[in-house]
Amino acid sequence: MIDKTELWIVIVGLGIGSFFLRFVFIGLVGDRVMPPWLLRNLRYTAVAVLPALVAPQVLWPAVNGGSPEPARMAAAAVTLTVGLLTRNVLAAIGAGAVTLYGMLWLLG
Amino acid sequence: MPTTTVKSAYLKGVADGAPFILVIIPFASLFGLIATEAGLSVFESLTFSVVVIAGAAQFTALQLLQENAPTIVVLASALAVNLRMAMYSASLTPWIGRAKLWQRALAAYMMVDQSYVVSIAEFERNPSLSVAQRMAYFFGAVTPVVPLWYGFTLVGAFLGAQVPESWALDFAIPITFLAMIAPMFRTIAHVVAAFGAVVVSLLAVGIPYSLGIIVAGAAGMVAGAATETWKERQRD
Numbered sequence: 001m002i003d004k005t006e007l008w009i010v011i012v013g014l015g016i017g018s019f020f021l022r023f024v025f026i027g028l029v030g031d032r033v034m035p036p037w038l039l040r041n042l043r044y045t046a047v048a049v050l051p052a053l054v055a056p057q058v059l060w061p062a063v064n065g066g067s068p069e070p071a072r073m074a075a076a077a078v079t080l081t082v083g084l085l086t087r088n089v090l091a092a093i094g095a096g097a098v099t100l101y102g103m104l105w106l107l108g
Numbered sequence: 109m110p111t112t113t114v115k116s117a118y119l120k121g122v123a124d125g126a127p128f129i130l131v132i133i134p135f136a137s138l139f140g141l142i143a144t145e146a147g148l149s150v151f152e153s154l155t156f157s158v159v160v161i162a163g164a165a166q167f168t169a170l171q172l173l174q175e176n177a178p179t180i181v182v183l184a185s186a187l188a189v190n191l192r193m194a195m196y197s198a199s200l201t202p203w204i205g206r207a208k209l210w211q212r213a214l215a216a217y218m219m220v221d222q223s224y225v226v227s228i229a230e231f232e233r234n235p236s237l238s239v240a241q242r243m244a245y246f247f248g249a250v251t252p253v254v255p256l257w258y259g260f261t262l263v264g265a266f267l268g269a270q271v272p273e274s275w276a277l278d279f280a281i282p283i284t285f286l287a288m289i290a291p292m293f294r295t296i297a298h299v300v301a302a303f304g305a306v307v308v309s310l311l312a313v314g315i316p317y318s319l320g321i322i323v324a325g326a327a328g329m330v331a332g333a334a335t336e337t338w339k340e341r342q343r344d
Contacts, residue, residue, distance in 0.1 A: 014187065021194040025200070026215060030212070045196060046224070048326075048327075048328025052324035056310060056313050063276075076283070079283050083287050083289070084291075087291040100276055100279055104274070
């Protein structure tokens with residue numbers, strides 16, 4: 001059973017902490033000019049952080065006890081390929097979902 | 109295609125954010141389900157989602173609470189999962205840092221992976237947008253996402269039943285993220301950044317509290333920036 005006091009400390013603490021992390025630059029740095037080398041690095045935030053987040057989940061999904069699982073790997077590959085070819089987010093999600101469910105069904 | 113007014117920028121944001129409805133509905137429902145199963149009331153589950161709005165961090169906190177981890181460990185781990193938001197915040201600053209303070213505060217509260225990625229892609233595609241148009245676009249992109257995050261947390265909490273594992277909802281997020289990143293690979297530097305980040309994240313998977321993601325993200329960003337510098341030198 002989760003202790004209710006601890007739960008509320010976590011909800012409030014996580015709320016404040018998350019807001020601070022999101023606000024720290026757009027709020028506190030604001031319109032002050034940032035150095036060019038920093039901006040150059042920041043341009044690659046999205047294409048670096050999201051793949052880093054996803055890669056372990058694709059190769060070692062927790063639902064499969066952390067072992068590679070063919071349906072999820074195929075779905076990831078198809079999503080990325082369709083996304084690269086069509087540049088269409090919805091088409092890529094659709095193709096990935098169809099591959100995932102198709103493979104899971106085929107593999108029983 | 110230039111976005112001419114603030115209103116049309118907002119509507120374009122709504123349209124570009126709309127595909128994420130498909131992902132937010134199962135993800136939010138799943139949080140509501142798991143939260144009530146862990147013993148949270150409907151009110152507590154909804155408050156959690158409204159106060160924090162960060163799926164991955166909420167799941168992390170909930171799991172550690174159930175394992176009776178010390179409060180400080182729960183908070184540190186969930187915040188480490190959310191550390192990428194500070195990187196998003198920094199990356200958005202050159203684009204919307206001049207907006208009104210209350211708008212930046214509201215944008216910070218609503219900053220999620222999806223709204224960040226569609227917005228930064230649009231800002232880079234149309235650098236001539238005004239700050240007001242960029243803010244409008246950002247708020248447009250979160251409009252289909254944030255209310256549904258609250259609403260379906262509530263639905264999931266009320267349903268209170270277990271979604272079968274065969275639905276493979278664990279993979280809704282990886283698929284969305286891959287679909288969102290693919291169109292952003294415009295230059296070799298973007299590819300190098302992503303590839304570097306993936307390699308480091310796989311090597312760093314043993315680092316506790318999801319800090320490996322931050323290390324890998326930073327490594328990818330440095331690799332991307334270095335490639336950009338190298339390409340520029342080649343051109344000169």
